[in-house]
Amino acid sequence: MPGATRPVGGPQLAQIRRVVSEIPGPRSRELLARQRTLVPAGVGATLPVFVEAAGGGVIVDADGNSFIDFGSGIAVTTVGNSAPAVAGRAAAQLSRFTHTCFLVNPYESYLDVCEKLNTLAPIRGDKRTILVNSGAEAVENAVKIARAATGRPGIVVFDHAFHGRTLLTMTLTAKNKPYKQGFGPFAPEVHRAPMAYPYRWPTGPENCAEEAAQALVDLLDRQVGAENVAAVLMEPIQGEGGFVVPAPGFLKQVAAICRDRGILLIMDEVQAGMARTGRMFACEHEGVQPDLITTAKGLAGGLPLGAVTGRAELMDAVPAGGLGGTYSGNPVACEAALGVFEEIEEHDLLERAREIGDTMLEHLSALADTHEVIGDVRGRGAMVAVELVERHGDRVPAPDLTARIARRCHENGLLVLTAGSYGNVLRFLPPLSIPDALLEEGLAILSEAVAQEAAATG
Template identity: 65%
Template sequence: MTTIETTASDLAQRRHLATAIPGPKSVALQAEKQAAVAAGVGTTLPVYVVAAGGGVVVDVDGNSLIDFGSGIAVTTVGNSAPAVVDAVTEQVRAFTHTCFMVTPYESYVRVAAALNRITPGDHDKRSALFNSGAEAVENAVKIARAYTGRQAVVAFDHAYHGRTNLTMALTAKSKPYKSGFGPFASEVYRAPMSYPYRDGGLDGAAAAKDAITVIEKQIGADNLAAVVIEPIQGEGGFIVPAPGFLPALAAWCRRNDVVFIADEIQSGFARTGQMFACEDENVVPDLILTAKGIAGGLPLSAVTGRAEIMDAAPAGGLGGTYGGNPLACAAALAVIDTIDSENLLDRARQIGDTMLDRLRTLAASDARIGDVRGRGAMIAVELVEEGTKTPDAALTARIAAYAHAQGLIVLTCGTYGNVLRFLPPLSMPDHLLAEGMDILEQAFREN
């Protein structure tokens, strides 16, 4: 087994290529992976990691890569953030598990109280903790159905909510997430999303009216338990809805006693320069879903919401063996403290300003960049065939491959496979952020 003596906090904050990417040790491990791991578990960039921290990821071959991925928005406060490491180390010495449903512990309660405090709205709230984002989505739907006595659920075009049976039904994109895995959960319906680059320039109010018309005509408010929406869509392409879209949907839900669920699994926990993306328009969800950045890399998710809705599920109706594991709870409390003590909301906005400025300048000289969008450290570019809005997935793949070969971790996404998404950790130093942007610019020049 490969080991490294240097701790993540000691890592040199520089890009360094000791070998080609991937290097020979990673290539060998990838061959072992293919012999041992199910083919359905893919990898974006097969470099095998031995350490990560600040803005870099170090692999078994000694390469140090700039991280514009954060493990898909998970290591927002930085990989192996010191406060998280200390909190988890202290907890693991005390105990690793008892199951909160059997013999509870204080840290679960403290995380729930913190979520009740920091999520939007000053109403009375309750929280329940789980392991993954998909679990949070599934449980939110259960809670909404228990509260309303209705069954139907609405999700949106381009949505991504997970890979479990119910969340596959909510997810819009077929391949690779749904194709061949049905039948899916019933009573799930889809409405049009505000997509400013592609919906003919509809403003938020008009786009919301179209969505609401579909909901009223095809489902009916009296049958609807919940509307589930990402305030900024993630896997669907980092789509930022037009201003007014989210408030109009939330207001319609309130008028019709429909539970408005904000899936902030990718956009939450300081990622967008607000603690939660829905705060940008002062939207207060009935239920808000968190995961990914909540615990600095440990598996944890949560549903937080209005007390009367959350308490509709009977005792024993929510939970799970590992939900709210004490190690993950210790990490989450440290993450919340770190966001505050290190002013990471400001840092997210600074990163966003830098990236948007550089990308918009690049777009002005390269017509293949159809759209630049996002907020804070959640930024994307949509690539198209020059002079059109035809998605160019091939170009997107080439740009990503070039960046990977140069030691820059980037991710792709989008319904059409034509979006480059950037999720740098908020611990990313300025010089690495600038160097990463230089590599991206070179990638466009070379491709």
Template identity: 70%
Template sequence: MSSQITDGPAGSAGTHRLPQERRVVTEIPGPRSRALQERRTAAVAPGVSSVLPVFVTDAGGGVVIDADGNSLIDFGSGIAVTNVGNANPRVAERVAAQAARFTHTCFMVAPYESYVEVCEALNRLTPGDHDKRSILVSSGAEAVENAVKIARYATGRPAVVVFDHGYHGRTLLTMTLTSKNMPYKQGFGPYAPEVYRMPMAYPFRWPGGPENCGPEAAALAADQITKQIGAANVAAVVVEPIQGEGGFIDPAPGFLPALAAFCRDNGILFIADEVQTGFARTGDLFACEHEGIVPDLVATAKGIAGGLPLAAVTGRAEIMDKVHAGGLGGTYGGNPVACEAALAVLEEIESEKLVDRARMIGDLMLPRLHALAGRHDEIGDVRGRGAMTAIELVRGDGSKDPNPELTAEIARRCHAAGLLVLTAGTYGNVLRFLPPLVIPEHLLLEGLDLIEAAFAAQTTASAALSS
């Protein structure tokens, strides 16, 4: 496939509403953002943190505009939420029209067609051609939690298996499922019972080497589940097809198919947490499709509604139909405004061919990142698929010791230059890149230039300090 992409798509409006340019007119953060930060400090609990303390006034295409008039290149997409672009015209139009009609009835009180339409679309689009049912909720954590509830109810089993480096949310149950202690779990225990953690097929850090990682990790998981828990006691295995907050870990080939086969053989439900990977982000509509995985249950959120709070659980009809009436739901789940946004997102993905575009973004980014790694031995690994890519930073000189300090410094340099990037990883040593799928090519390339410049400047600074 060619790695050339155009400066579109701009979405249903045909052109981008905002100038698609990086523009740095003040230091970042600037004086207005700093003043707003003072108000925030006085009003907002400090437990809610921010990657970059600039206050946003506008966003669209591949840029975010702050209160000081700086235009930053967006390599974050609100953590893989604005896949179709911020304030996408089709989304905005449908949201405004629905808000003018009614904003809430609670689907459990008086239903409406858009909730049904979203469920029909999810049943059609998620992996597998079997009969499916869906429910709508408000957040990714709520989706994962409901998927576990459904699995336990349907199987009558208590245990749930998750994996090292996994992230599944901040509620009590999903915090328990999450691997990383700080900042997600520290001080918030005791945790939910009957959750068991297995080693992840992490190619870069697998003791037997990346070439053996997939089959060895799958065999180890099957052995530990059988011996330590008892396969007959396990309701579900919950796994991200590519781990998000854990550092964009793309499991070694063969791991997920072997895990899915083990689940089928033992009556265990396979739950795919597609919250961050779904809706065209990885170059497939859902990341499970890459190796032909057909989950029993799929949890989705983030990219589903273009920035409005919506999430879903979609699963086999015979599983979803087991739960008694009233056993699932929530006041805001499937809000009508969010449902209209989701329908617009799905239309945009199809009409603008955003699955193909995500692949093209990966075809541009990954070679540049690999070339950068060839010049800087602190980049231990380059990985990802489509528009979900990352680099893992280490101490260098052949060491795989994590380097969170360098990661933070590179991110800081990118932010100061007008590029919004995110960090991730169990060890805090991963730079992850999630550009909107509608980002113009010139901004994508400029963002990569800025990453390269940040590494070069850091190398120069380090050499000056050591001389």
């Protein structure tokens, strides 16, 4: 019977790396052939192996290979796959009821999640939260709320940004391929400013924050008209854009610029939030208090749930019936989210994220000192990346080298993800449940892959 001998997942899964077949193995190749007859070609996979179990710091595939997980489902299983509090709460809710639609018959777990987010969010004053299904939906609703509260249409976003794949969020996203090519026309009243990207700022990192802030002022005051702008939307650390950590002070300058012009500031914490960076929200590192915050990904430990949290007077500006959806705030996902909060608090995962980050940054910085192809090492907490270039001094992106290193890691039992506007960033998002031994083994595999590919490049 299919699945009869499938391994048990969650934290009890053996925390070992094991490669017993070529990657992908025969069973995964069989399933991939089936996928091609059932699923559109536009749905791809970074590591095309079919998963049987996951937990702690590993993913086990259908061929019995056990991979060290440096991806967390793109920052979703931050507290660990099938973490006990998440799985337990979700399972218990499944036995009570699976759905009523909160707009028809509400339930207390929705309120509990909102109360928790209202308490934790670094936003001034009284707060409100709406629950939705995904990060893109959270961003869409944040824009709706901002426009309703201000009566203004314009939204300003930044270069290298990623905010989702719907019509509006695809418009907000900067990178054309594969996210936007052929999908236009796009939504109106979206304007783009330069991101304070220290490694690639033309006049150097020391000028980055001030010059990027001035460029934003110029866009708002001269090109668009600040009175036409509802909100500035930004990621406190850019995700798909390459884990770009804005130059120190830039976020505070953006907040001040918005405040002086009556423009709302929306922080997209979909990837960086929920303990990933060693703070509950990444904007806390800069002491910034936005007007609205979007969350998703790590919020419910693998179940689909997103949220918008914001100042009460803004959230209440939308008339009755203007917010919500059939599945929004599903009760099973709400219980899973409450389990995520339990895991973070019980196991001090904010501190664990900082520990992981310290280990990774130290290792990767040493690796960069040895190999010129690593142009930049950056990140916060367990959200870390390296940017790969042809040579250290020229900063020419090296996407082919990046893909080869990722492939070599995959073949040796380490799951890594790529990112960046130029496709030349390796990003690392290990679950906070990963044991130290697996973390260090994964970094050793990465080091060997970099050394081998750098030598082959010459």
